[in-house]
Amino acid sequence: MPISGDHALSRRALLAGTAASGVLMTLAEARAQGITPKSGGTLTSLLTPEPAILVPGVNNQAPTLIASSKIFQGLLDYSMALEPRPVLAKSWSLSDDKLSYTFKLQEGVTFHDGKPFTADDVIFSIMKFHFDLAPRARSVFQKIKQATAPDPLTVVFTLDSPFEPFLLMFHATAAAIMPKHLYEGTDFRNNPNNQKPIGTGPFQFVEWQRGGFIRLKKYDGYWKKGQPYLDEIVYRIVPDSQSRALAMETGQVLMSGASDIEPFDVPRFQQKPNLEIETKGWECFAPLMWIELNHRVKPLGDVKVRKAISMAIDRDFILRRLWFGVGKVATSPIASTTLFYDPASKLAAHDVRAANILLDEAGYKADSSGVRFKLRHLTLPYGEIWARLAEYLRATFKQIGIELTLESTDTGGWASRVSAWDYDTTINFLYQFGDPTLGVERTYVSTNIQKVVFTNTGGYTNPEVDKAFAAGRNGATAAERKTAFATAQSLLIADMAQIWIQEMSFPTIHDKKARNLIQFGSGIHACYDDVFLA
Amino acid sequence: MSILRFLLARMAKMVAVIATIVVVNFLLIHAAPGDPASVLAGQSGAADARFVEQLRHQFGLDQPLSTQLWLYVSSVATGDLGISHLQQRPVLDLILERLSATLILTLSAFAFSIAAGMALGVAAAQRAGSWIDSALTVLALGFYCTPIFWVGLMLVLVFSVSLDWLPSFGMMTIGAPLHGLARVQDIAAHLVLPALTLGLFYMAVYARMTRASMLDSLGQDYVRTARAKGVPEGRILRRHILRNALLPIVTLAGVQAGQLIGGSVLVETVFAWPGIGRLAFDALLARDYQVLLGVFLTTSIMVILFNLATDLLYLLIDPRMRPA
Numbered sequence: 001m002p003i004s005g006d007h008a009l010s011r012r013a014l015l016a017g018t019a020a021s022g023v024l025m026t027l028a029e030a031r032a033q034g035i036t037p038k039s040g041g042t043l044t045s046l047l048t049p050e051p052a053i054l055v056p057g058v059n060n061q062a063p064t065l066i067a068s069s070k071i072f073q074g075l076l077d078y079s080m081a082l083e084p085r086p087v088l089a090k091s092w093s094l095s096d097d098k099l100s101y102t103f104k105l106q107e108g109v110t111f112h113d114g115k116p117f118t119a120d121d122v123i124f125s126i127m128k129f130h131f132d133l134a135p136r137a138r139s140v141f142q143k144i145k146q147a148t149a150p151d152p153l154t155v156v157f158t159l160d161s162p163f164e165p166f167l168l169m170f171h172a173t174a175a176a177i178m179p180k181h182l183y184e185g186t187d188f189r190n191n192p193n194n195q196k197p198i199g200t201g202p203f204q205f206v207e208w209q210r211g212g213f214i215r216l217k218k219y220d221g222y223w224k225k226g227q228p229y230l231d232e233i234v235y236r237i238v239p240d241s242q243s244r245a246l247a248m249e250t251g252q253v254l255m256s257g258a259s260d261i262e263p264f265d266v267p268r269f270q271q272k273p274n275l276e277i278e279t280k281g282w283e284c285f286a287p288l289m290w291i292e293l294n295h296r297v298k299p300l301g302d303v304k305v306r307k308a309i310s311m312a313i314d315r316d317f318i319l320r321r322l323w324f325g326v327g328k329v330a331t332s333p334i335a336s337t338t339l340f341y342d343p344a345s346k347l348a349a350h351d352v353r354a355a356n357i358l359l360d361e362a363g364y365k366a367d368s369s370g371v372r373f374k375l376r377h378l379t380l381p382y383g384e385i386w387a388r389l390a391e392y393l394r395a396t397f398k399q400i401g402i403e404l405t406l407e408s409t410d411t412g413g414w415a416s417r418v419s420a421w422d423y424d425t426t427i428n429f430l431y432q433f434g435d436p437t438l439g440v441e442r443t444y445v446s447t448n449i450q451k452v453v454f455t456n457t458g459g460y461t462n463p464e465v466d467k468a469f470a471a472g473r474n475g476a477t478a479a480e481r482k483t484a485f486a487t488a489q490s491l492l493i494a495d496m497a498q499i500w501i502q503e504m505s506f507p508t509i510h511d512k513k514a515r516n517l518i519q520f521g522s523g524i525h526a527c528y529d530d531v532f533l534a
Numbered sequence: 535m536s537i538l539r540f541l542l543a544r545m546a547k548m549v550a551v552i553a554t555i556v557v558v559n560f561l562l563i564h565a566a567p568g569d570p571a572s573v574l575a576g577q578s579g580a581a582d583a584r585f586v587e588q589l590r591h592q593f594g595l596d597q598p599l600s601t602q603l604w605l606y607v608s609s610v611a612t613g614d615l616g617i618s619h620l621q622q623r624p625v626l627d628l629i630l631e632r633l634s635a636t637l638i639l640t641l642s643a644f645a646f647s648i649a650a651g652m653a654l655g656v657a658a659a660q661r662a663g664s665w666i667d668s669a670l671t672v673l674a675l676g677f678y679c680t681p682i683f684w685v686g687l688m689l690v691l692v693f694s695v696s697l698d699w700l701p702s703f704g705m706m707t708i709g710a711p712l713h714g715l716a717r718v719q720d721i722a723a724h725l726v727l728p729a730l731t732l733g734l735f736y737m738a739v740y741a742r743m744t745r746a747s748m749l750d751s752l753g754q755d756y757v758r759t760a761r762a763k764g765v766p767e768g769r770i771l772r773r774h775i776l777r778n779a780l781l782p783i784v785t786l787a788g789v790q791a792g793q794l795i796g797g798s799v800l801v802e803t804v805f806a807w808p809g810i811g812r813l814a815f816d817a818l819l820a821r822d823y824q825v826l827l828g829v830f831l832t833t834s835i836m837v838i839l840f841n842l843a844t845d846l847l848y849l850l851i852d853p854r855m856r857p858a
Binding site: 044060212250413419450 | 566570575576577580582583586623631695698702703708803804805806807809820821
């Protein structure tokens with residue numbers, strides 16, 4: 001499936017998708033390794049932390065999306081270069097005025113209760129279910145002026161104006177197709193089916209021993225003949241990170257993903273001959289991590305201070321010594337795997353001396369103990385690695401005369417303090433969802449300064465940046481958008497709006513006999529109908 | 535008759551204590567920063583004001599705190615512990631399905647620590663000053679001062695990773711549904727390491743206490759008298775020394791029994807044991823108020839019941855304490 005040089009989703013690429021290509025590609029890949037898929041077996045995986053519920057939309061926490069993407073499917077999945085691939089949509093096309101998207105659906109698809117899947121389920125899921133429940137879906141699907149089903153296997157979405165990233169919103173993690181007959185007219189969050197999820201995916205829900213495991217089994221009526229290959233997938237809930245590493249080491253589970261294994265434990269798995277470590281499979285999400293500065297707190301509103309902090313940070317050290325090489329040093333507010341990343345963008349090199357000179361020039365004099373000013377740092381409460389990063393930052397900030405007081409909290413406390421703008425500095429990382437309009441804009445535009453977490457909580461404002469993101473959002477062609485986002489990137493870097501540190505990746509560690517685990521840009525969030533145990 | 539009155543008086547006090555606990559816990563939990571809506575928003579990677587408002591409304595958090603308290607207290611009074619915000623299931627179900635796992639774990643650890651601890655204590659006291667006494671004392675001191683999670687990890691390293699004798703986590707083998715004796719054996723194999731880990735600390739405490747209080751009783755006049763009467767040594771040990779030495783141990787057991795529920799959080803975490811301690815811990819992180827309050831209430835009731843049992847046991851062991 002060709003993709004033109006400027007990453008555009010060309011019309012030809014849009015039309016090229018067929019159900020067969022996805023399957024053939026994976027079979028061909030397997031054969032290239034000399035192995036034909038084999039049926040049978042149970043894939044055991046870690047899952048951390050335990051999800052609260054297994055229905056996407058009702059709950060969009062990370063572990064929920066990993067497990068539920070085996071039960072529910074979206075219309076599309078995406079390659080590592082973010083080209084759409086067929087899942088429940090067999091093919092798709094865009095009208096010449098770039099307003100109408102037509103999806104042709106797969107035939108013979110049924111939900112786990114045996115009821116057929118039709119265009120009505122798609123329209124219900126997009127226009128009602130996710131629109132009501134999920135902020136992310138709401139922000140994109142509000143552009144749909146009309147949704148129609150000319151026949152039971154065709155859906156047409158007509159937008160109010162061209163919106164190029166529209167096709168990126170159809171993965172199971174963003175817009176999973178829900179059974180309309182079970183959810184329509186109910187309170188979605190309190191629907192009894194949330195306890196026993198029913199989707200179209202290759203695996204159906206069997207049992208969930210809270211605090212122990214979640215067991216899924218092969219759905220016999222799955223629409224791809226002969227698939228899935230696995231009999232069962234079992235997600236094991238192991239709350240302690242050391243116990244998880246041991247479970248992986250002793251072979252009690254076959255795979256781990258996301259944050260199951262702490263980065264500093266990864267090296268010990270590199271020597272194991274039976275294990276493989278993959279870091280691809282996060283392109284659809286492309287989490288970028290930054291030091292989030294609260295621009296309202298003096299003197300963080302001063303661009304010179306922000307530049308000095310950026311120069312004081314040794315991003316290479318963080319990547320090599322804290323994350324043991326898993327990830328990539330950030331060079332821009334847009335991750336390099338996200339569309340419209342500008343390869344020309346670069347951050348000022350690590351230079352503590354220059355940082356100190358900059359702060360001297362800006363008039364922040366050090367007192368007798370070498371302190372220019374004091375700041376608080378709200379440590380991200382997602383595990384040991386973030387505490388280590390906070391320690392590193394305290395030591396680094398000290399080199400340029402900034403005394404950092406570390407404050408610890410738990411996830412609830414963190415979210416509520418960031419929402420209330422009650423912090424000086426913290427660490428944040430956000431999924432970019434493949435397109436700057438979907439995942440980058442929200443952090444920098446002044447229209448999104450809200451007392452809600454993951455908006456522009458830092459309070460950064462620059463009318464030029466607002467304009468550039470608006471041009472990127474509304475641009476009808478990829479070329480227009482490319483220019484707009486190049487401008488946005490250079491403006492943000494000139495302002496050092498936040499201190500971007502690292503493009504994050506998460507290791508998927510697995511037994512070599514488990515095949516096809518990472519084939520898409522969605523990685524461990526793929527539906528796994530082609531995963532098998534050799 | 536007087537014992538009955540004693541019981542009734544205790545029951546009345548219990549009700550008052552539980553009512554206080556419910557109210558204080560409610561207020562304490564709501565004093566923590568953040569609420570379930572902010573946690574959900576924080577972990578969903580995307581949020582807008584409507585999302586947070588919707589959740590707060592659904593969870594009833596948009597009502598004044600006094601109204602929320604009243605609603606909660608009145609529903610608890612009718613035996614309804616509410617619904618988990620996050621999991622959308624009745625709190626009572628959540629607690630009941632995990633209570634048995636915790637009880638299996640803690641009661642095994644409890645029985646092990648008392649039996650092993652008293653045996654070690656008696657053995658040490660009988661040979662006070664000998665090398666056996668010193669060895670046992672050092673052993674007890676060792677377990678007394680070693681952090682519980684470290685003991686757990688070391689046991690896993692030795693018995694799971696190196697020797698491969700026992701599973702390192704979970705409560706049962708998944709995928710192979712076992713029945714009858716095979717199922718009991720399977721759970722027992724999974725139980726050994728966590729129960730040992732949880733029990734070793736208290737075993738050390740019982741050993742030290744038994745030894746000390748035995749030595750104390752050994753020098754008492756009634757022991758000397760019994761010996762002078764020619765009572766056999768075994769009988770002196772059982773009837774005169776151990777029975778008197780038992781009182782402080784019963785006191786301690788009462789305290790431990792109360793703590794076993796709460797103290798199992800760490801062990802449940804290290805060994806991925808699906809018990810109530812972790813339910814509480816996860817609920818705390820998620821600010822799932824109803825679940826947390828439900829667990830608090832359950833454990834408070836258990837502590838109170840254990841205390842009552844301890845008091846009754848005193849009466850049984852020591853006639854001097856019976857109400858006149």
